[in-house]
Structure formats: structure tokens, C-alpha cells
Amino acid sequence: MERFFSWGYNNCGQVGSGTTANQSVPRKVASSLQSKVVVSISAGQTSSMALTDNGHVYGWGYNGTGQLGLGNTGNQLMPCRLVFAQPICIIQVVLGYAHTLALSDQGVLYAWGANSHGQLGIGNKSNQTVPVKVGTNERMVEVTACHSTNISAAKSQSGQVYMWGLCRGQCLLSPHLTHFTCTDDVFACFSNPPVMWRFLSVEHDDFLTVAESLKKEFDSKETSDLKFRVDGKDIHVHKAVLKIRCEHFRTMFQSHWNENSKDVIGIDQFSYPVYRAFLEYLYTDNVDLAPEDAIGLLDLATSYCEDRLKKLCQDIIKRGISVDNAFLLLSAAVRYEAEDLEEFCFRFCVNHLTDVTQTDAFWQMDGMLLKDFIVKAGRTGGFKN
The missing domain is CATH 3.30.710.10 (Potassium Channel Kv1.1; Chain A)
Known part of the structure; x- marks a missing residue:
């Protein structure tokens, strides 16, 4: 049996312990995940998501904009499984400020939650409480979001990087092709504040590391x-x-x-x-x-x-x-x-x-x-x- 622990600020139940009391030491997440093999965790501003080895997604915490994908806007103090309209195997799930993105093993993108800036990439600004497909014909291999921004990014099998959402104050309502080769660069160049997960060179153009x-x-x-x-x-x-x-x-x-x-x-x-x-x-x-x-x-x-x-x-x-x-x-x-x-x-x-x-x-x-x-x-x- 797998043991899954979490801790920290818990005003909306994002620790998944069944209460809203802050946790200063590691605490087992509620029992619904204890018998599962968790392969990845994603944390948003006040909500959390876990992906299990069989492609199922569980969410808990704040759900005011439907970012848990459960069909409602009620907070969840314990992990609750998200059920798609059709059987789907999810291989990656990420959380933005108040929205969620998921990638299936067929390279199809799904999104749900807050959409006031077009961060779901579905062509409008309407929030979604259940997963909806993101409008792109390409097979995707990577999806990225950040808990502090309303931007989304994805990389296709051909290596092309797309972005959408609030990009330097402009709302992109559907995936927009960029010149980048890495999704990290989307957040480094277009989010406010800028976010980066790797070193960037600031040397002159004629200098090579x-x-x-x-x-x-x-x-x-x-x-x-x-x-x-x-x-x-x-x-x-x-x-x-x-x-x-x-x-x-x-x-x-x-x-x-x-x-x-x-x-x-x-x-x-x-x-x-x-x-x-x-x-x-x-x-x-x-x-x-x-x-x-x-x-x-x-x-x-x-x-x-x-x-x-x-x-x-x-x-x-x-x-x-x-x-x-x-x-x-x-x-x-x-x-x-x-x-x-x-x-x-x-x-x-x-x-x-x-x-x-x-x-x-x-x-x-x-x-x-x-x-x-x-x-x-x-x-x-x-x-x-």
C-alpha cells in the first residue's frame, strides 16, 4: 500500500486531510488515495491534484471556479476522483492559478476551471466545471501551467510550442503558435511576474557557454x-x-x-x-x-x-x-x-x-x-x- 503525505497552509482543504486546519508536519492524505500508486502531484494556488498509475485524476481543495473538474464549485476537503465523459487515460495533469490542464495518452488536451483570460484555450472566457477538449489538431506531448499565472502552454509531437491565456496583458482565447522550442520560455517571457525553472544566459550574443x-x-x-x-x-x-x-x-x-x-x-x-x-x-x-x-x-x-x-x-x-x-x-x-x-x-x-x-x-x-x-x-x- 502506498503512503501519500502532505502539509502546509490548508484554509481550503488543499492538504487533503479532511479538515481546514493548517498542517505543520507531514500528514497522511485521506484514505481514498492510500491504496493507489500516485505517480505525480500538482499544486495550484489553493487546490491540489494527484495522478495515479492507471491514468485516474484526483483533486481536492478550493473549487470556486470548478478547477477540480467535478461538475460543481464546492470545495473538497478530501481527494475526489474526476470522471471524464468517456474512458480516458491521463498521463499528465498541471494546475494554474485557478484552472487545470490534463494530457491524455492519445495526445489530447483537456482543460477546466477559471477562464476569465482564455487560459483554457477553448475560444471563449466561460469557466468550465468539467473537462473540455482544447481546440488543437496537433498531438501534444507536454502541457504546462503555473500556480501564480493565468497562462497555459503545450508542446506538440513535432516540437512546436503553443501558448494561450493572459500573455503580457493580452487574452489569447485559443492556442497560439510561438517561436519557442521549450514551454519554459513562455512563462519566462510572457507571464507577470516572469517565472523560470532553469537558468537563462544573460551574456552578450557573441558569448558561448x-x-x-x-x-x-x-x-x-x-x-x-x-x-x-x-x-x-x-x-x-x-x-x-x-x-x-x-x-x-x-x-x-x-x-x-x-x-x-x-x-x-x-x-x-x-x-x-x-x-x-x-x-x-x-x-x-x-x-x-x-x-x-x-x-x-x-x-x-x-x-x-x-x-x-x-x-x-x-x-x-x-x-x-x-x-x-x-x-x-x-x-x-x-x-x-x-x-x-x-x-x-x-x-x-x-x-x-x-x-x-x-x-x-x-x-x-x-x-x-x-x-x-x-x-x-x-x-x-x-x-x-
């Missing part, structure tokens, strides 16, 4: 001392950087290894997009790949014992999961012993069982893997209906 300089020199013909040749294409790198950043290369570039004396090393185990993404990750700490290519990078990360990269690949795959590729991703997770990803894909398949069993990927699954899935799905109630 160490990280920026390293990123700039990736695949540079002018400064590199080594090339990897993959699928007939060259990737220019620096031995010193690879040795510093990766144990695999630290071992490879020892004096008694043949690779240490080579100027060009051929790679035939992995595709060009995958190997290039891996090398670029060593220079930037970031990965930019489609979910299908991330499977190959997950294979590489497993082979090279790069645990952090393995986690990044799993996050990319989770954000890109769909009915059509769910069983393909589940098979990959099992093959590369990515237990967290395997559980995520399994739950997605169970939650969309009828649809995923109609796909080609389902019928192409390995026999033993298919049997294991059916047995496990049966044990978790996947066939109860």
Missing part, C-alpha cells in the same frame, strides 16, 4: 579528429569528448586497441539516424528522434550501458505511443528489458484493448510474448467486459 560551444562543434569537419561512417555517411566527432562522456568510448580508445589509431570507424549495427542521435546526445545531453527511431536508440543505449540515455528513449517512446504502434513498442520494451516502459505500454494496450487487437502489430507479435500478454491482461481484468 561551454555547453553551447560543445554543441556547436558537433559534426564539425574543421575541428574533428575522427569520423564514424554509418550507411555511407560520415559523422565528425572528437575523441577527447567521446572519452569524457562515454565509458564505451573510453574503453575503445585505449592505446592497444585498433580503433585508437583509426581516423574512420565503420558502424554497421545501427542506422545512421540512430547513431547520429547518440553521438549528438554526447555533445548536447538531448535527444531528438521519432518514437520509432527511439527504439533503435534504446537498443544502442542498452548495448553501451548508457542508463540515462535509455531513460530518455523510454520517455520519447511513451510520448509517441498510439493504438497502431503500441504492441510494437511493447515488444521492444520486453526485448531491451526496459521494465518501466514495458509496464507503460502494457497498461496502454489494456486500456485500448479492442482497438489495439485490430492492428497488424498485434498479430505479428511473437507467440510467447502474445501468450504472456493475454495471461497478464486477464489477471488485471482486461477481459472482464
Whole structure:
């Protein structure tokens, strides 16, 4: 049984202890959440939300504008489960000043609560006491809000960042495409007061940090001392950087290894997009790949014992999961012993069982893997209906 604690200012029941008395020490949240596996918590101005591992959302605290999504405006002193009109698996929930945003595993955005500045993104300024879809045709992979502002932001699968709400005094009633590449920048540039969760450089434009300089020199013909040749294409790198950043290369570039004396090393185990993404990750700490290519990078990360990269690949795959590729991703997770990803894909398949069993990927699954899935799905109630 999971134990979930909270404490602090509690005038509206936002601690979830069943009273409005302030709590100066950690206190167990009311029993409705104690038997659940809570995977994330979000706090607004005077309300709170919890997301459980099965995609259910619970809210408690102040509800004067419907930010708990319960269909009313009554405060809740204990966690109360939010029920959507249709069965939906939520993978992220965030709270703004008095509104709430949620993202489903299908990349659909939902919003509810205060909307006096258009922060729900539904094209008007009417408050909503139940979840409504946000008007965008793109599949979203990230949604962001802040307890001190009436701004909302989201990032699409293609990497585009949208914002809406009270942006520098102007009300944007629906998602507005920005030039940003990170949702953090929306709040740093447009909220009042500005809010930031990471460092920003305030140096002159012609100054580059160490990280920026390293990123700039990736695949540079002018400064590199080594090339990897993959699928007939060259990737220019620096031995010193690879040795510093990766144990695999630290071992490879020892004096008694043949690779240490080579100027060009051929790679035939992995595709060009995958190997290039891996090398670029060593220079930037970031990965930019489609979910299908991330499977190959997950294979590489497993082979090279790069645990952090393995986690990044799993996050990319989770954000890109769909009915059509769910069983393909589940098979990959099992093959590369990515237990967290395997559980995520399994739950997605169970939650969309009828649809995923109609796909080609389902019928192409390995026999033993298919049997294991059916047995496990049966044990978790996947066939109860």
C-alpha cells in the first residue's frame, strides 16, 4: 500500500486531510488515495491534484471556479476522483492559478476551471466545471501551467510550442503558435511576474557557454579528429569528448586497441539516424528522434550501458505511443528489458484493448510474448467486459 503525505497552509482543504486546519508536519492524505500508486502531484494556488498509475485524476481543495473538474464549485476537503465523459487515460495533469490542464495518452488536451483570460484555450472566457477538449489538431506531448499565472502552454509531437491565456496583458482565447522550442520560455517571457525553472544566459550574443560551444562543434569537419561512417555517411566527432562522456568510448580508445589509431570507424549495427542521435546526445545531453527511431536508440543505449540515455528513449517512446504502434513498442520494451516502459505500454494496450487487437502489430507479435500478454491482461481484468 502506498503512503501519500502532505502539509502546509490548508484554509481550503488543499492538504487533503479532511479538515481546514493548517498542517505543520507531514500528514497522511485521506484514505481514498492510500491504496493507489500516485505517480505525480500538482499544486495550484489553493487546490491540489494527484495522478495515479492507471491514468485516474484526483483533486481536492478550493473549487470556486470548478478547477477540480467535478461538475460543481464546492470545495473538497478530501481527494475526489474526476470522471471524464468517456474512458480516458491521463498521463499528465498541471494546475494554474485557478484552472487545470490534463494530457491524455492519445495526445489530447483537456482543460477546466477559471477562464476569465482564455487560459483554457477553448475560444471563449466561460469557466468550465468539467473537462473540455482544447481546440488543437496537433498531438501534444507536454502541457504546462503555473500556480501564480493565468497562462497555459503545450508542446506538440513535432516540437512546436503553443501558448494561450493572459500573455503580457493580452487574452489569447485559443492556442497560439510561438517561436519557442521549450514551454519554459513562455512563462519566462510572457507571464507577470516572469517565472523560470532553469537558468537563462544573460551574456552578450557573441558569448558561448561551454555547453553551447560543445554543441556547436558537433559534426564539425574543421575541428574533428575522427569520423564514424554509418550507411555511407560520415559523422565528425572528437575523441577527447567521446572519452569524457562515454565509458564505451573510453574503453575503445585505449592505446592497444585498433580503433585508437583509426581516423574512420565503420558502424554497421545501427542506422545512421540512430547513431547520429547518440553521438549528438554526447555533445548536447538531448535527444531528438521519432518514437520509432527511439527504439533503435534504446537498443544502442542498452548495448553501451548508457542508463540515462535509455531513460530518455523510454520517455520519447511513451510520448509517441498510439493504438497502431503500441504492441510494437511493447515488444521492444520486453526485448531491451526496459521494465518501466514495458509496464507503460502494457497498461496502454489494456486500456485500448479492442482497438489495439485490430492492428497488424498485434498479430505479428511473437507467440510467447502474445501468450504472456493475454495471461497478464486477464489477471488485471482486461477481459472482464
